[in-house]
Amino acid sequence: MSAQTLGPWRAALIAVEHHWTWYRRNWRATVISNFLQPVLFLLAMGVGFGSQVRQGEATGGHPYLVFLAPALLVITAAQNAMFESTWAVFSSFKWQRTYLAVVSTPITPAQVLHGQLLWIALRLASGTAAFLGIAYALGAITSPSAVLAVPFATLAGMAFSAPVVAYAATREKPDSFNAIFRFLVMPMTLFTGGFFPLSQLPGWVHPLAWLTPVWHGIELARGATFGTLRLLPALGHVAYLSALVALGVALGRRYFRRRLAV
Template identity: 60%
Template sequence: MQQTMRAAWFGFEKHWTWYRRNWRATAVSSFLTPVLFLLAIGIGFGSQVQSTELLGGVPFLQYITPGVIVVTALQGAAFESTYAIMSAFVWQKTYVAMVATPITPAQVFFGQVLWVGAQLFARSVVFLGIAAVLGAVTGPADLLSIPAATLAGLAFSCPLIAYSATLDKPDGFTTIFRFVLIPMSLFTGAYFPVSQLPDWFLPLVWITPAWHGIELARGAAFGTLGLLPALGHVAYLVALTAVGIAFAVRFYHRRLAV
């Protein structure tokens, strides 16, 4: 285990070395776009929305902030788990170069997951800091949105990395973004309570990592989350992550083992 973690850390360092030199290329999509979205929806559109008991009695801007943090993490996870993975396998072949060293395919994957998790955590921290400046947080409990968003992002990222590891062309990514990511971002409670959706649609909401992450983040921020529901949400997200890891390790080994 210690050897695996050390090798995964080497993979993380590879990503960090690239990022610290090229971070400007992703600054807009990673940090600026979510903040502009919060300004447009939370302050612009939110100025026309009256606070009600359904929104927990808080301004619309504060209501959506925990959910937007989670949704932003999932959107970041989607990009880090699709084209970046295919590039490493097919285009730049960095994974091929890595397994030419003593690093195993599984260790390559764990290094990738470590990097994705660090990215999600950092983006959530920056986003929450800017939201606090805008008056979009209710108090210190909003800090719990950061681990909730990170866990939800990993629960989406790991299965998606496993899927990406099976592809040779990026054609399937369009379907993921259009029919999974966008609906999951819009209809899982980030911008309005899911109780407003039709009953037949709710089971589709409940199976998404976004809904579980949003329930964790918002419930913690507003103090409405009980212990058992919290454990249930965490357990579901951990289970999704574990399943994704199991499949990803298998597919990485199948594709990279010589």
């Protein structure tokens, strides 16, 4: 049976089934990073620190907890994407060698990549949906349109994930992953308008923030939550994030084929 007889979707779903089989037995290991940590952060910053922040122009006229929640949704998606796209991918190449086993079947290297990215997208979507539900229960989300923040946060996370997965496919050692967290993820977390308006930072920082998927995701999530989303800017944000995903997929297909094709 040739690889083509599986079809791209069936092959990707088989890969997702593999990840799900592992996850349903080991999900407890991800509870803290995926669910508990973001909720505690929302409580600490939104309720604790937020009690000292006056509702006004800086928060768009909203209480700080409400201002923070949609941004933290996107930030959490980006941070989770970081972990799902680095050590997990590297392990499948070097330590567990799962990918090598998979390509010995009719599944191709490109289909392995597609399955990995689809699994990451499902993880991000489920995690952000759960966080949104908890934020709603805490009173941080009040608008029904906030449900759109889930796909927007997932897209922003994938715009970060896809290029990082491609990068991970080129690594022989995982040493550089810590640098990604320190010099990409942390600045994206702190300096893209999540915790305070971007206008409070020096002007030269703004273009750097605009390049990050987190800033675009925050703009979309806040716009959806507060009902201020405008069509043309939203299409621009979505187009930019989609372009980053497409770039990551193109590079990933190349590097996975180089690494796995025999």
